[in-house]
Amino acid sequence: MPKMTGAQAVVEAFHQEKVTHVFGLPGGACLPLFDALYDARFKVVLVRHEQGAVHMAEGYARSTGRPGVAVVTSGPGATNTVTGIADAYIDSIPMVVICAQVKTYFIGSDAFQEADITGITRPITKHNYLVKDVRDLPRVLKEAFYLAQNGRPGPVLIDFPSDVSLAEIDFDYPKTVDIRGFKPTLQGHPGQIRKAAKLIQHSKRPVVYSGGGVVISNAADELRELVEKANLPCTNTLMGLGGLPGDHPLFLGMLGMHGTVYANKAVNDCDLLIAVGARFDDRVTGDLTKFAPHAKIVHIDIDPSAIAKNLKVDVPIVGDAKQILQELNKIISPADTAEWIKQIEVWRKESPLRFNDDDNSICPQFVIQRLSKLFGPEAIVVTDVGQHQMWAAQYYSVGGPNRFLTSGGLGTMGYGFPAAIGAQCAYPQKHVVCITGDGSFQMNIQEFSTAMVHKLPIKIALLNNGFLGMVRQWQEIFYRHRYSSSVMDGNPNFVALAKAYGAEGRRITSKPDVDAAIEWSKTIADRPCVLDFAVRAEENVFPMIPSGKSLEQLMDMA
């Protein structure tokens, strides 16, 4: 067994876990770790703010399905990761975060740059560790990577005191883990799967409601087989987009607050709802008493606590979505849904997604449509949070899983740009399109430097309306147009700012210039590029079901 320091052991474990990128920023307590990282055979990406590091790790993880890794220093370095960790937790993103800590004998003394990061992150990590003895380190590292990606994925944090990083060990990285408290069920119960198949066969108006779990478990092919074999219309959650290709004839678009009218009507009228890897979030269900009121519910999820948390379920199936769908597909036969699909198509024709673009001003929805057309289904789309995010979800036709990266559960403004950096690091040859707004973009705009250093050709489609758009929309509708602190006076010249970093940029102010600008951005291969679209300032996201309400209160374009 080779002798090495704790810090070197971490780097060696990263090698064994086939880590390709580590996102981080050094500081006092993690000098030993960064010294060891100096010799690493993977890329170490220096960020400009630790929040950027965790979102980059998330973007890397969401696009590859492999755990993202972030390394930061103690105290403020650690606390700056909190938002990204919470984001990864609620969206089930595999991530390993190593926070340096003050020396073990200083812990609890209010030492310089000390923060109780295991205490702070307890409710937002899948698990966390404080390593006080270097002999525990190999096991902890192995467990951290294992826990992050097995069962329902999530972030795992290791609090790593600097004296432990300097202590020597005989490093022997475990081949396996044995955590007696963590044995996730993967195989679905065959009896339950048979029950589900029977319900599907006898249903007249079934709908599949699939979420991020399908993407995570790499079950998109199985989902597609299911809906095609049994003729099931399918809607996706925000996190589930790409689970079924956006142009699939049985795809109804997203459901919920800003979902399509036809997806919401289908859920409202269905007699069977087949939830796969989704968690009945309030942005999906609205008023629980009026959600899928006529339906029996089949719920497939790897997390037993997600089942029956919000609604009663008729056929719960705990396990991995991919394995369960494979079993289900073996025994499923077509349901008699021709009439039902015809009905849904009527709704689709009556109330399609729509917007008025009868002049030369730029509709934000139009920009997304053009991005979708010109970058196509293979691009990785990363969004920030707000109106542009909902328009992206509605109008970008996502080609497949792991290609729509968004902050779903936490709704973190500032997620988009760093997450796009993480995705572009993982896929240098792909188009990575960051759809953002002027509010969100400024929350992590400092990462331009990071993108420049690594020559990342991220396309930043900035839907610039001069507002915190979604806040403004709610203020317009629910607060009598009182735009309290939602006006973004003081926005910079984004093109000039991009150029100050050495990046590219162009401002687009009229509709006929949109396509040319997008095509131009494709020619820039070695640096980020901002497309600053001056979009209609007071455009609203429709359809909209107000928070906690039902389909009856749906608001749509006039």
Add this chain to the structure above:
Amino acid sequence: MAVHESTPVQQRIISVLVENRAGVLSHVVGLFSARGFNIDSLAVGETEDPSMSRITLVAKGDEKTLEQIKKQLNKLIEVIKVQDLCDEGFIDRELMLVKFRASPAVRSQIDTLVKEYHILIADENEKTLTIESTETRENTKKLFDIFKTMEILEVVQTGAVALSRKAPKD
């Protein structure tokens, strides 16, 4: 209709087997505050296997909440096993120490109670009389109600500890 019907709030004794490691208790307790669950009492100690501790939790909630409590506990990585003891037969005990101002009246009341309950005199001096009771939760509550009519100086209770009556599976 798929909405959970409202069900009456009930109290449950939940036995939780956990890894005997630093920080485990904070994960368990933190879960309750983070998810808004109520703990009535909690008692923890090492088991026959020194690598494990057993936590006896008394918690309150409607059916849906209690179900979530058990599922969320199970989700914690350091939790090895969660048993709802109310689903099976169980033995429960709670220890209570009560300090009274010493007086002949108190002494004689205690002498009467000793015949009915598991009470011992733990300490006695000129000024105070301290008793210990080891009883079921039910009897502890009864006793406490009686004691409240007497001149109590201080009280401490451990919360319930409980074990299933069943033989554990090998």
